[in-house]
Amino acid sequence: MNLDIPLSVPFRHRVTFTRGVFDAANATLRSVLASDDGLERRLVAFVDSNVLAANPGIPDRIRAYAAAHPAMPAVCLVESIAGGEQAKRSMSVVDRVVEAVDEHRIDRQSFVLAIGGGAVLDAVGFGAAIAHRGVRLVRMPTTTLGQDDAGMAVKNGINLGHKKNFIGSFAVPHAVVCDQDLLTTSPDWSWCGGFSEAVKIALLRDPELFARIERDAAAIRARDMAAAMPVIARSAELHWRHIALGGDPFETQSARPLDFGHWLAHRLEGMSDGELPHGQAVAIGVAVDTAYSACAGLLDEGVADRVIRVLRELGLPTTHEFLADSGAVMAGLEEFREHLGGQLTITLLRGIGSPVDVHAMDAAMLKRALALTSRAS
Ligand SMILES: NC(=O)c1ccc[n+]([C@@H]2O[C@H](COP(=O)([O-])OP(=O)(O)OC[C@H]3O[C@@H](n4cnc5c(N)ncnc54)[C@H](O)[C@@H]3O)[C@@H](O)[C@H]2O)c1
Ligand SMILES: [Zn+2]
Incomplete structure (x- = not known):
């Protein structure tokens, strides 16, 4: 039967x-x-x-x-x-x-x-x-x-x-x-941390949201609710849409989770034994994958600079001492692949609101990206 x-x-x-x-x-x-x-x-x-x-x-x-x-x-x-x-x-x-x-x-x-x-x-x-x-x-x-x-x-x-x-x-x-x-x-660190996910989803899905965050970053960091709530609500709606309408809420097939910057975020969280909060780790991951997109010739370097600047204005880090050990960082790629299953897929950017998937990362290019994100503004 x-x-x-x-x-x-x-x-x-x-x-x-x-x-x-x-x-x-x-x-x-x-x-x-x-x-x-x-x-x-x-x-x-x-x-x-x-x-x-x-x-x-x-x-x-x-x-x-x-x-x-x-x-x-x-x-x-x-x-x-x-x-x-x-x-x-x-x-x-x-x-x-x-x-x-x-x-x-x-x-x-x-x-x-x-x-x-x-x-x-x-x-x-x-x-x-x-x-x-x-x-x-x-x-x-x-x-x-x-x-x-x-x-x-x-x-x-x-x-x-x-x-x-x-x-x-x-x-x-x-x-x-x-x-x-x-x-x-x-707490303030947690307040700021959450906005890394709003920046992430804006970069993947919504150039207007990114422009709003860019405009209001200082007010958001200062916990001005009138500036912060529309960003929080729009980010929530975009995440909700992806899950509710993306066709694969349980992540079994092709609909990718919204994990831009997250392979590195998860690696850093693990390396720090949970000391580095998720939001701060995501800010670093988003900064590095944005810079990598520029190093790979996919994204305009000026756009990458804007993203790094916004993250910093929101009170978020864009680099970390653990990134000095690029071998240990690269090991995060395989861990990430294992967690999601199947082929390694990393999301990069072609522009704001224009993501692109790649299936490998180059160690030398990653080193250049890490240098960009740790550069003083
Ligand atoms: N289920 C999912 O899909 C999903 C998605 C993203 C993140 N996460 C998980 O969420 C966790 C991070 O969540 P988080 O950023 O909310 O951090 P958190 O839960 O660690 O909270 C941050 C700190 O603030 C305190 N706190 C929270 N709200 C407070 C308030 N209103 N007043 C005073 N103190 C308050 C908490 O006790 C904690 O000490 C991670 O474990 C991450 O993996 C899960
Ligand atoms: Zn996250």
Whole structure:
């Protein structure tokens, strides 16, 4: 017997940008959590410890919000999760989420709410994806990187040793809710870091967005919300579009993940043992791959200079001491190929909004690119 049929499973990928998400008058959470079938739903919430330290009222506000609206799930638990990359360094957060799902009888129609930076969302999300083979996850990103990129993803994961995101799954969240007010307490380095992903996606997809970032870089760095939010929202929308409409959300076929600059970013993160944050690593990766594009004769050198200048104006690094060991850096190419599977594919630029894929990188050319990105402006 030979049974063979293509399977397609419909998903919704819902993202909302709002303010004052726990205010009783805000309908966003009600619309994603309340149900009208009269069945009891339950909710456990996990909050990034640094978000909680800066916003100690969150547990009370979640409970008050649930009490103020009809047909909301019962709030069984609001627990702190140690924030930052340490959440992804072991199985302990994942184990804790699985345990809480069991303890509080969270079934497949009940909810895990994750509030925090991308690391906490990734670790809690993996726990929610494997308990009962997947319970409903509502993600609430609290960093610029979480709101303009990571929160839009339909995947989760933790690290294995130096290998970023080695263990994880693809899972579409029940909903993603971004509250700009939650960004205000994030640390400065994290604030700046998230804009590397906005620069990345602008370079791949949207020359107008790049022009806006170039114009407003100083205001964005100074945390002017009026300058920052349109960039965050547009970047989120472009990432969302790629995932929701790109035809390959689980990255099994030809639709490439939006990983410009990421082969080097992942390598640097690994070499620094997680000390270098993702956003800063991406800024360096984007700078180097842009400079490499110019060295390879694909991109005008003046354009490459503009990209490097914008990254610096945003308060982001474009070089790192680890880049001195170009052999160790080159090893990142094979690691990257292995993670994605198949042939090595690196995205370079022909112009802003005009990406091109190549299948090899030249060591001598890379050295020249590294020299360009470390040149003083
Ligand atoms: N799932 C995906 O597709 C995807 C995509 C991109 C990145 N990521 C992952 O996201 C992670 C990076 O996320 P990140 O940049 O948000 O960093 P992060 O999660 O490490 O958060 C940065 C720091 O800020 C703290 N913090 C977060 N929000 C805060 C707030 N509002 N107030 C006070 N403190 C706050 C955190 O506790 C942490 O110490 C990486 O692990 C990366 O691999 C995942
Ligand atoms: Zn990234």
